[in-house]
Each structure stands twice: as structure tokens, then as C-alpha cells.
Amino acid sequence: IRHRNIRDNPRLHLVALCDPGRSQAITGLGVPTYDRWEDLVDADLEAVFVCTPNYLIPEVAVRALGKGRHVFCEKPPGRNLADVLRIRAAEMANQHCKLIFGFNHRHHPGITDAKAIIDSGSLGRILTLRGMYGKGGGYDYHTSWRNDPAVGGGGILLDQGVHMLDLFRFFVGDFTEVVGMRGVTAFNVTVEDNAMVLLRTAQGQMAQLHSSATSWKHSFRLEIGCEKGYVAISGLLSKTGSYGRETLVVGRRPAMGERMAVGNPREETTYYDTDNSWDIEVGHLVECISERKAVEMGSSLDAIRVMEIIDRVYQEPIMMHSLQATAQHAERSNGP
Numbered sequence: 552i553r554h555r556n557i558r559d560n561p562r563l564h565l566v567a568l569c570d571p572g573r574s575q576a577i578t579g580l581g582v583p584t585y586d587r588w589e590d591l592v593d594a595d596l597e598a599v600f601v602c603t604p605n606y607l608i609p610e611v612a613v614r615a616l617g618k619g620r621h622v623f624c625e626k627p628p629g630r631n632l633a634d635v636l637r638i639r640a641a642e643m644a645n646q647h648c649k650l651i652f653g654f655n656h657r658h659h660p661g662i663t664d665a666k667a668i669i670d671s672g673s674l675g676r677i678l679t680l681r682g683m684y685g686k687g688g689g690y691d692y693h694t695s696w697r698n699d700p701a702v703g704g705g706g707i708l709l710d711q712g713v714h715m716l717d718l719f720r721f722f723v724g725d726f727t728e729v730v731g732m733r734g735v736t737a738f739n740v741t742v743e744d745n746a747m748v749l750l751r752t753a754q755g756q757m758a759q760l761h762s763s764a765t766s767w768k769h770s771f772r773l774e775i776g777c778e779k780g781y782v783a784i785s786g787l788l789s790k791t792g793s794y795g796r797e798t799l800v801v802g803r804r805p806a807m808g809e810r811m812a813v814g815n816p817r818e819e820t821t822y823y824d825t826d827n828s829w830d831i832e833v834g835h836l837v838e839c840i841s842e843r844k845a846v847e848m849g850s851s852l853d854a855i856r857v858m859e860i861i862d863r864v865y866q867e868p869i870m871m872h873s874l875q876a877t878a879q880h881a882e883r884s885n886g887p
Contacts, residue, residue: 552790553600553623554580556833563837566596592618598840601625604696605704609634612650616641621649621840623833627713628652628854630704632862639851649839651832652849656714657721658828661784661799664821665775666722668782668801675778677723680758682715682773685766688738692764698740706742708733709861712762716857718773719750719758725856726750726758731864735871737765748864769793779804780816788826797823 557563568577569585577584585591588607592599592614598621601611609629615622616638628635642650656662668674686707697703697710708731719726728751733743744764751757763770771787771794780803786795799821805813832849839846 552829553602553833556829557600559830560833560837562841563598563833567591567594589614592620597621598623598836604702605630605634605709606702609637612638613641616645616648616650619645619648621836623651623653623836625653626717626854627704627709627861628851628858630700630709631865632855632858634704635851635854635858639855642851649836649846650851651836651839651846652851652854653832654714654717654849654853655828655832656718656787657848658831659784659788659797659826660823660828661786661797661821662718662721662773664799665773665782665784665801669722669775669777674780674782674801674803677756677775677777679756679776680719680722680773681776682719682759683761683763683766683770684711684715685761685763685768685770686711687767687769688744688764692744693739698738698742700742703742705861705865706733706735706740706746707744707764708746708748708762708864709742712746712748712760713857713861715760715762715773716748716860717853719760720853720856722775723752723754723756723758725752726860727753729860729863731867733864733867733869735869737872743869746864748860750860769795771795788823788828797826799823 554565557565565582567583567585568580569588569591570577571586588611592611599611599615601608601622601624603611605627608624612622612624628638638650642648669677692698698706703710729748731746731748733746735741735743736745738744746762748760772783772785774783775781780801783800786797788797800818802816802818805816835848838844
């Protein structure tokens with residue numbers, strides 16, 4: 552995807568690649584390839600796209616910023632808050648460099664339209680947010696590097712929930728209260744496969760997140776309740792299409808005289824079939840570099856704030872289900 556973004560942006564030109572273990576596959580792209588990421592970062596280039604597993608993100612980003620490179624980092628922005636703070640320190644020491652983290656969900660069409668409607672004031676102040684982001688972990692889910700704490704740093708909350716938490720902040724800003732719980736409920740892993748998080752802003756706006764690897768059906772839904780109505784974004788345009796068609800529903804609180812509509816207001820539904828979010832955020836990086844503008848979307852401060860929330864939840868003990876008890880229950884259920 553990032554190769555396509557670079558190819559399609561007239562201001563960008565691919566000059567080198569590093570993908571250890573896949574050198575033959577990337578040689579056909581017609582640019583120099585490196586076996587060591589350090590050699591690529593040290594080469595003659597202006598910007599680096601970091602698309603690595605989480606444990607390497609701070610290593611590559613810090614070295615690249617130290618070499619004077621602009622940096623685009625995938626999410627999550629590291630394994631933990633300390634990783635992001637390291638990157639932030641390197642950014643502050645090289646302030647001529649632009650740094651963006653890939654929170655592309657902010658640029659999905661359903662999200663941007665919902666933000667524009669709410670910002671117009673037509674629905675009044677935001678009161679509540681409720682987000683559900685889940686996927687169906689396959690039978691080999693436990694073998695993924697994402698569930699190795701040394702490589703990924705956390706479970707489904709860090710892997711997917713980070714996007715929904717960033718969207719919460721996109722709509723209402725920072726939270727002053729965070730309460731969360733995690734569980735290993737179905738898989739033989741040491742990181743959470745389910746997480747619940749409750750949050751509240753200083754203005755009293757409340758948010759609720761369920762991040763799950765046991766949805767079995769890939770699911771995305773964000774509901775935003777306001778004084779004069781609501782918006783709901785469901786589905787997500789993705790490469791596989793498994794999250795369903797992206798849809799925005801806008802409902803408005805019935806007027807005083809609309810007694811028959813109480814509890815069942817009229818709604819407007821918009822469907823989306825094109826996702827330009829990846830290109831938009833890369834375009835934002837190019838704009839910030841060429842026009843020497845401050846990063847407005849996916850900044851290091853955005854990354855720090857969302858990782859502070861996750862860090863707070865990760866300080867709580869994780870509840871582990873008993874695999875032995877589960878096996879015994881299955882045996883009893885199946886009978887002799």
C-alpha cells in the first residue's frame with residue numbers, strides 16, 4: 552500500500568527498499584534494496600516510511616530523525632508509551648524533520664463527513680461516544696507476531712483499539728478519566744484478546760470502547776450521541792472488504808411537535824465505496840514537508856496521548872482464562 556501511495560504522489564519518488572528475507576520479491580521494483588535497515592536509513596534519501604513490526608519502529612524512527620530524514624511511521628507508534636517518548640525526543644532534537652504516524656482512520660470518508668457535520672454545530676455538543684472494533688481471530692491467531700509481547704508489545708487493544716481511541720480524541724479531545732479491563736478469553740496467548748475501556752473528558756463527555764479478537768465477524772462501528780441528534784459510522788473500506796460497506800447514518804432529535812417520531816427519528820444514510828485515506832495522510836506528509844507546515848494529523852503528540860490511554864489500561868492486571876478448565880468443559884459437553 553505504501554509503495555502505491557509513493558508511486559501515485561507526484562512529489563514522491565521511491566529510491567530504496569529494505570525488507571529482510573524478501574529481497575528477491577522487492578528487487579523487481581527497480582530500486583536499490585538493502586538487507587539491513589540501518590544501511591537504508593543512512594543512504595542518500597529525504598524521507599523514510601517505517602512499516603515494521605512494533606518493536607523496530609522506535610529504533611528506525613530515532614535513527615532516521617537523527618540522520619535528518621522525514622519519517623512516516625505505521626501504527627501503533629511502538630510497543631508502549633516509552634517507545635513513543637523516545638521518538639518524540641528525537642523529533643524535538645531535529646525539528647526541521649517532519650514526523651507523522653499512520654492513523655489513517657481519521658481520513659476515512661465516513662469519519663471526515665461525520666466530523667464536518669458535528670463541527671457545523673447542527674447536532675449540538677457531543678455527549679457520548681461508543682466504539683466497537685473487532686475481528687475474527689483465526690485458528691492460528693496465537694501464532695501471529697502481534698501477540699508476542701517482545702515484538703508487538705500488547706494485544707488487540709494496541710493493535711486495533713488504538714485506532715478507535717485516536718478517533719475518540721479526534722472528536723472530543725483529551726480524556727481526564729480512564730478505566731479499562733483486559734482479558735485473555737479464548738486464545739492461548741499472553742496478551743489480551745478482548746479489552747473494554749471507559750473514558751471521560753473534563754467536560755463530562757463519556758466514551759466506551761470494546762476492542763475484540765473474538766467478534767468472529769470483522770466489525771467496525773462508531774456511534775456519536777449529540778444534543779440534537781447522532782451519527783453512526785459502520786463498516787470500513789478495507790483491502791479485503793470483510794468489514795462491510797462503509798456507511799454513515801445521521802439522525803436528528805425530533806422536534807417538540809413530532810410526537811410520533813420519538814424513539815424512531817428520520818435518518819439520512821450515506822454509503823461509501825472509495826477509500827483514499829492512505830493517500831490523504833501521505834499527501835499531508837508531503838504538504839507539511841514542502842510548505843514547512845506543522846503536522847496536524849497523526850502528530851507525535853497524537854501518538855503520545857493515545858498511548859497514554861493504553862498505558863493506563865495496561866497497568867491493570869490482565870484476566871487469564873484457564874485453558875485446562877476450557878478443555879475440561881469441552882470434554883464434558885461432548886460427552887464420552
